[in-house]
Amino acid sequence: MAIFQSGNEATWKAGADLSAKQHFFVVATSTEGEVDASGAAAAPLGILTNDPTSGQEASVQCGGSIAILEVDGSGTAIAINDYLKSDANGRGVKAATGDLVGARALQAATGLTDEIMVRPLPPGTKAP
Numbered sequence: 001m002a003i004f005q006s007g008n009e010a011t012w013k014a015g016a017d018l019s020a021k022q023h024f025f026v027v028a029t030s031t032e033g034e035v036d037a038s039g040a041a042a043a044p045l046g047i048l049t050n051d052p053t054s055g056q057e058a059s060v061q062c063g064g065s066i067a068i069l070e071v072d073g074s075g076t077a078i079a080i081n082d083y084l085k086s087d088a089n090g091r092g093v094k095a096a097t098g099d100l101v102g103a104r105a106l107q108a109a110t111g112l113t114d115e116i117m118v119r120p121l122p123p124g125t126k127a128p
Contacts, residue, residue, distance in 0.1 A: 008064035008120070014052040022051040023070045023115055024090035025102045026060055035060060038086035043123050044102030061120050066106065069118045073109035080108055083127035084118060092118065095127040 015034035018026070025038035026048045035058050038044045046062040047069050061067040071078055071092040078084065083101040084092035091113075095101045102125075103118035 008062055009049065010046070010060050010062050012058045012060055014054055014056050014058040017053045018048060018058060019051045019053050021048055021090055023068045024048055025069070025086040025092065026058065026090065037090040038102070039090070040086060040088045041100065042086055043100040044086050045123050047103065047118070047120055063120045063122050065119075066117050067103070067120050068115050069103055070113055070115050071105075071109045072112050073114055074112040078105050078109040078114075078116070080105055083121075085127070092116075097127055099127045101125050101127045 012035040015029040015036045021037045025044035026035040027038045027042045046060040047067045049059045052058045069092045076094045082105045083095040084103045085095040085099045085101045087093045103120050107116040109116050
């Protein structure tokens, strides 16, 4: 599948069932043109903006503009301007210095499945 990009959103192929992963971090898989849910310590490619099943088109917000991200602020609260990394499920959690991050929080969160506005960051960005 060819990757199509328009502005800050790119269309990839879902490498797995991502129907429950809308607004989660995703990563590129080892198969060209495919994405899957991000895991802990991964460098997120972007944020999934739709809910595809395996093999369907996956729309990924890759940076620049504002996106919605599901986060887990229940263990460590998320404050505005915090850098966010992926947890084991692809949710955003507060990052520590040096962690690979995928977004910066534009809203605060204290709940397990809160959805907040974030600014996606380029892949490979590390928290200062």
